[in-house]
Amino acid sequence: MGEHAHRPPPAIGSTAEMSRTVTGDDIATFTSISGDLNPLHYDETAAKASRFGEIVVQGGVASAILNAVVAEKLPGPGTVFLNVNWNFTAPVRPGDVITGRVEVLEVRDDKPITKVRTTVTRDDGTVALVGTAVCYTMAIE
Numbered sequence: 166m167g168e169h170a171h172r173p174p175p176a177i178g179s180t181a182e183m184s185r186t187v188t189g190d191d192i193a194t195f196t197s198i199s200g201d202l203n204p205l206h207y208d209e210t211a212a213k214a215s216r217f218g219e220i221v222v223q224g225g226v227a228s229a230i231l232n233a234v235v236a237e238k239l240p241g242p243g244t245v246f247l248n249v250n251w252n253f254t255a256p257v258r259p260g261d262v263i264t265g266r267v268e269v270l271e272v273r274d275d276k277p278i279t280k281v282r283t284t285v286t287r288d289d290g291t292v293a294l295v296g297t298a299v300c301y302t303m304a305i306e
Contacts (some may be wrong), residue, residue: 172241172302174272175279181228181239182266189259191226198226221256227293230265230281235300239267240279241287243303251283252297262288279304 193205201223204211212220227250233242257263264286271280278301285294 171207172304173246174277175240177269177272179196179235179239180266182237182264183234184262184264185230186262187257187259189220191249192220192222192259195223195226199223200223210291214272217256219256219258221258224253224294227253227257227263227285230263230285231267231294231298234265234267235281235298239269239281240277240300240302243305244300245303246289246298247301248293249283249296250298251294253294255268255291255293257293259285263293264288267298277304 187242187298192205196202196206204219205215205221206223207210207220209220217225228249234243235246265283266286267281270282273279278299280297280299283294283296283298284292286292
């Protein structure tokens with residue numbers, strides 16, 4: 166058995182976070198993966214005329230840091246999302262440093278399933294995403 170095969174469930178109230186700087190290259194990479202060519206991500210004129218007033222990254226770029234937090238830190242390796250319920254509350258722009266944070270809200274007794282509160286916060290303190298997610302943690306051999 167691997168070191169993560171029988172890991173104890175996380176404690177309710179435990180937290181973990183990770184930070185990264187978002188770049189214009191993230192927009193191009195996400196477009197390559199998704200096909201999302203929304204002018205808000207590429208066209209300065211369209212973006213300036215929008216309510217955001219500037220180029221913004223795709224929501225998938227902003228939320229991706231949460232994938233890293235749950236897979237790398239809490240609940241940890243082998244964890245995948247089963248369900249997410251996210252509100253995107255502010256834009257993330259190239260150059261922003263974002264911090265993804267999870268807090269354990271519920272842990273099931275019968276299965277390795279955890280409900281977490283999720284947030285993505287910009288370095289200026291603005292919350293860009295808030296919500297919850299349900300995670301399943303597979304044993305890793």
